[in-house]
Amino acid sequence: MEDILSNENSMLELQVDAATADYMESAGWWARFGAIVCGVLILLVVFVVGYLFYMGQETSMNLGLGANNLASFIWLAIALVVAFCGLMLALLVSFGLKLKRGIEQYDQEKLESAFATLKIYFIIYGIVTIIGAIGTLFSLLK
Amino acid sequence: MEQQSLLPDLTIDSIGAQQIRGIASWAKFLSIVGFVFCGIIVIVALFAGTLIASLSPYNQMGGSGVGAMITIVYIIFAAIYFIPTLFLFQSASKLKSAISYTDQVLLNEGLGKLKAVFQFWGIMTIIILSIYALVIIFALLGAMMAG
Numbered sequence: 435m436e437d438i439l440s441n442e443n444s445m446l447e448l449q450v451d452a453a454t455a456d457y458m459e460s461a462g463w464w465a466r467f468g469a470i471v472c473g474v475l476i477l478l479v480v481f482v483v484g485y486l487f488y489m490g491q492e493t494s495m496n497l498g499l500g501a502n503n504l505a506s507f508i509w510l511a512i513a514l515v516v517a518f519c520g521l522m523l524a525l526l527v528s529f530g531l532k533l534k535r536g537i538e539q540y541d542q543e544k545l546e547s548a549f550a551t552l553k554i555y556f557i558i559y560g561i562v563t564i565i566g567a568i569g570t571l572f573s574l575l576k
Numbered sequence: 577m578e579q580q581s582l583l584p585d586l587t588i589d590s591i592g593a594q595q596i597r598g599i600a601s602w603a604k605f606l607s608i609v610g611f612v613f614c615g616i617i618v619i620v621a622l623f624a625g626t627l628i629a630s631l632s633p634y635n636q637m638g639g640s641g642v643g644a645m646i647t648i649v650y651i652i653f654a655a656i657y658f659i660p661t662l663f664l665f666q667s668a669s670k671l672k673s674a675i676s677y678t679d680q681v682l683l684n685e686g687l688g689k690l691k692a693v694f695q696f697w698g699i700m701t702i703i704i705l706s707i708y709a710l711v712i713i714f715a716l717l718g719a720m721m722a723g
Contacts, residue, residue: 475701475705552599563606
């Protein structure tokens with residue numbers, strides 16, 4: 435009886451067949467790979483920008499308090515951008531890892547957790563896009 | 577035949593379906609914003625080209641060439657950005673339909689398109705990193721030759 439009920443349920447539910455698992459694993463692999471490579475790229479850019487900025491700061495040490503405030507502001511902006519990118523990339527890596535483990539270990543919870551992580555990634559991306567669009571609109575209207 | 581085999585105990589149950597529906601909604605929103613962004617880039621490309629071409633200092637030095645160059649670069653950028661946006665839109669549409677109609681084929685197609693989105697950005701990042709590496713190598717070679 436239980437088997438019949440289970441079979442009826444699976445008829446109404448989407449299954450993770452070999453093709454689905456393959457697409458999921460590939461998506462997870464590319465998400466992890468892209469996030470790691472992107473992380474390296476961001477670190478490289480931050481290192482180069484930070485180095486150039488530091489050198490510029492060294493040569494204009496006696497520009498006064500205003501210059502120091504500007505420097506602090508730029509460092510803060512860089513730190514915020516890096517923190518945000520780091521969070522987004524960490525979410526992508528987490529999505530990829532959970533998806534991989536979920537499929538390898540046939541773990542339903544990890545699979546759902548992977549989808550939840552990807553949803554959070556898209557939500558944050560969407561909210562930042564909305565804030566960016568509103569900011570751009572306001573700056574254009576001014 | 578092997579493609580149809582089911583993995584034990586793994587299904588897209590109601591919780592999974594809810595998560596996928598959420599992913600699809602936000603992905604669709606982001607892809608629509610992406611399409612608008614592509615449109616804006618194309619418009620800016622057309623106007624920037626005309627604007628720079630009409631500026632007198634540039635006009636005397638072949639400003640129309642610079643304008644055309646900017647237009648082409650912007651349009652190429654828009655075309656590159658359009659590809660993953662289209663994949664994301666297709667993925668969102670297929671995943672949403674798959675959940676609504678409990679369609680296995682659409683689910684697989686949607687996940688395939690999602691894979692294509694991540695694949696595209698992964699390859700693009702490698703290309704950008706390679707360009708960075710080439711620039712650094714050429715800069716070092718230039719510095720060595722100058723020194």
